[in-house]
Every structure is written in C-alpha cells, then in structure tokens.
Amino acid sequence: MRGENVEAVAFWVLAVAAVGAAVAVFVVDSMARATFALLASFLCVGGELLLIDLHYLGVLVVLMMIMEMLVMAVFMVMYMMNPAGLMPMTMLHNRRGAFAISGAAFAALAAGVFTVPWPERAGRPPRDPTVALGEAIMGSKMLVMMVIGVAILATMIATVVLAAHRGRYDPEGDDGGGAR
Incomplete structure (x- = not known):
C-alpha cells in the first residue's frame, strides 16, 4: 500500500473508533x-489531528x-459513594427528551450541510497551519495565556499544599504520634 492509502485507512479506523x-x-x-x-474517543481524535498534520493540536489534545x-478518575475514587465509580448506573435520565433533542439537532445540522452553500478556497493554505491557527485563535494574547497556565498550575499546587493537614515529614507520623 502507498502512504496515501495507509493514511486514509488510519483516518477511517480512527474515525470509527472515536465514534x-x-x-x-x-x-x-x-x-x-x-x-x-x-478518553479513548479523545485519543482517536488526537490521532486524527496528527494525521492531518496539525501536530501541535494533536499532541495537545x-x-x-x-x-x-x-484527574477525573482520581476524583471519582476519592469522592464518589461507590468505589471508583464502578457500581452499575445509567448515564441517561430523560430518554425521550434526549432522543427528541438529539434527533432535532441532528436533523438541523444535516439540513445545514446540504442547504448552506460551501465557500470556495481563496488563496493557498498556510505554510505552517499550526502557527496560523494559533495566531488566529490567540493573536497577541499568547504570552498572557502562557502566564495564566503557569499561574493556574501554581494555584493547584498551592491548594493541595494548603489542604494537607500535615506535611510529609510531620514528626507526629501517620498515627498521630501514638506508636513509635
């Protein structure tokens, strides 16, 4: 198989796996x-992005x-009433309403695909689509977002440190100073 065929097969395999x-x-x-x-669905989408040469976005996803x-799995283990969220449950609470809304949304989107005129390409694609996408989304605010990312990480670490009752090297030990 040629490289184009391998990419096409990988694309469709990942698409079906994602859905x-x-x-x-x-x-x-x-x-x-x-x-x-x-997680598996999002990993397949990340693979799709890698296949269409959006390497930065693919790795980011x-x-x-x-x-x-x-993190969500860790919080499930910590806070859910059933151990690790493994007890049987259902994700559907209003089946009729959900089917009606999703059917109407699908019909509207499908109608839009067939009734809206698709634009013609103007010009050539950018040399580096990742840079072009980053500039289109962030513009001059990229540095601000990088600083905010570091600030959010520092906030998460500080929250965990402040929430801990005792530190790792507490002289009282895990048992509160009882048995030595």
Whole structure:
C-alpha cells in the first residue's frame, strides 16, 4: 500500500473508533468505564489531528485529555459513594427528551450541510497551519495565556499544599504520634 492509502485507512479506523468509544460513554454502566471510553474517543481524535498534520493540536489534545481524564478518575475514587465509580448506573435520565433533542439537532445540522452553500478556497493554505491557527485563535494574547497556565498550575499546587493537614515529614507520623 502507498502512504496515501495507509493514511486514509488510519483516518477511517480512527474515525470509527472515536465514534464507537463516544457511543460507549453512554452504553457502559459505570462512571469509571465511561471516563475511559471518553478518553479513548479523545485519543482517536488526537490521532486524527496528527494525521492531518496539525501536530501541535494533536499532541495537545492527547496530553490534555489523558491528564483530564486521569484527574477525573482520581476524583471519582476519592469522592464518589461507590468505589471508583464502578457500581452499575445509567448515564441517561430523560430518554425521550434526549432522543427528541438529539434527533432535532441532528436533523438541523444535516439540513445545514446540504442547504448552506460551501465557500470556495481563496488563496493557498498556510505554510505552517499550526502557527496560523494559533495566531488566529490567540493573536497577541499568547504570552498572557502562557502566564495564566503557569499561574493556574501554581494555584493547584498551592491548594493541595494548603489542604494537607500535615506535611510529609510531620514528626507526629501517620498515627498521630501514638506508636513509635
């Protein structure tokens, strides 16, 4: 197979896997399984972005979704009443309403695809689509967003440090100073 054919096959395999994993989010019977199905769907989307030469966005989606879903899994283990969100549950609460709304949204979007005139390409694609996309989205605010990212990370670390009752090297020990 030629390189173009391999990319086309990979594209369709990832597309089907992304949709399948997204459907699995609503089919599986626990929050933990739904979380990892959502992670699988986002990883497939990240792979799609890599295939269309949007390397920065692809890697960003993969890294961001891995961290986000793992943090969500950790919080499920810590705070959910059932252990690790593995107890059976359903993600659908209003089936008729959800089907009606999703059917109407799908019909409206499908109608838009066929009724809206598609624009013709003007000019050539940019030399580096990632840089062009970053400039289009962020403009001159990229430095501000980088600083905000570091500030958010520092805030998360400070919150964890301040929330801990005792530090790691507390002379009282884990048992409160009882047995030595």
